[in-house]
Amino acid sequence: MVNTTGVTRKTVQKQLVNDIFLRAGRPLTAREAHDLARVARPRIGIATVYRAIRRMVEAKELRLVVIPGEAAYYERSGNGHHHYFHCCACQKVYVVQGCPGSMKALTPAGFVLERHDLVLHGKCKTCAARR
Template identity: 45%
Template sequence: MERSTRQRQAIREVMAELDRPLSPAEVLEAARRKVPSLGIATVYRTLKGLVEEGSAVTVELPGQAPRYELSGKKHHHHFHCTRCGKVFELEGCPGDFSFMLPNGFQADRHEIVLYGRCTECSL
């Protein structure tokens, strides 16, 4: 287990406060408001550590670099703003997709990503 530092605490706080999947650059920008000397290498190292210990999970979107969110959330999907690039969580799930599978196939998981403009970019 990694030791607790101001930088690590700031990164955890930012992830909890913003409560959406964040890129390392977004984490860095927000966490620098708390720890101005924070560097991108520390962000990457901390995110890797949080994932390894199970405190955070990687969010993979097609054609995008990984983003990170805190773990322990219910199954959910994501909305990707095509204008600002931010990713947001969507609560819930439309249900079972097994009816779409060919005979004999078995799905282990699924991911749905909706694309469009967030409220800030829709104005």
């Protein structure tokens, strides 16, 4: 929240949402963040969580993770270049460390590659064990 001096003040709710993303270790949807926030503050509303996330994205504390066809995910900013594994069973998204490297061989002749994103899809360890 911005006060009359233009300084962002941390509310208890925003700090809670921030702590959830710090501890999560993986990207979360707003719904997942809300579910986790309700453990500590059962009366916190989903709109409050969305507002906190929006403010954290605007402040570049969180960044949007896009998984085509899925809900918006968010993660802490500043974690360097990495990719994702999307579990098609539980819908959780996990960070995959490492990178296949240069994509020049896949880039059409005459095109200039600026960046790449990689999302692996399958079942996480927990869901795969349930067969």
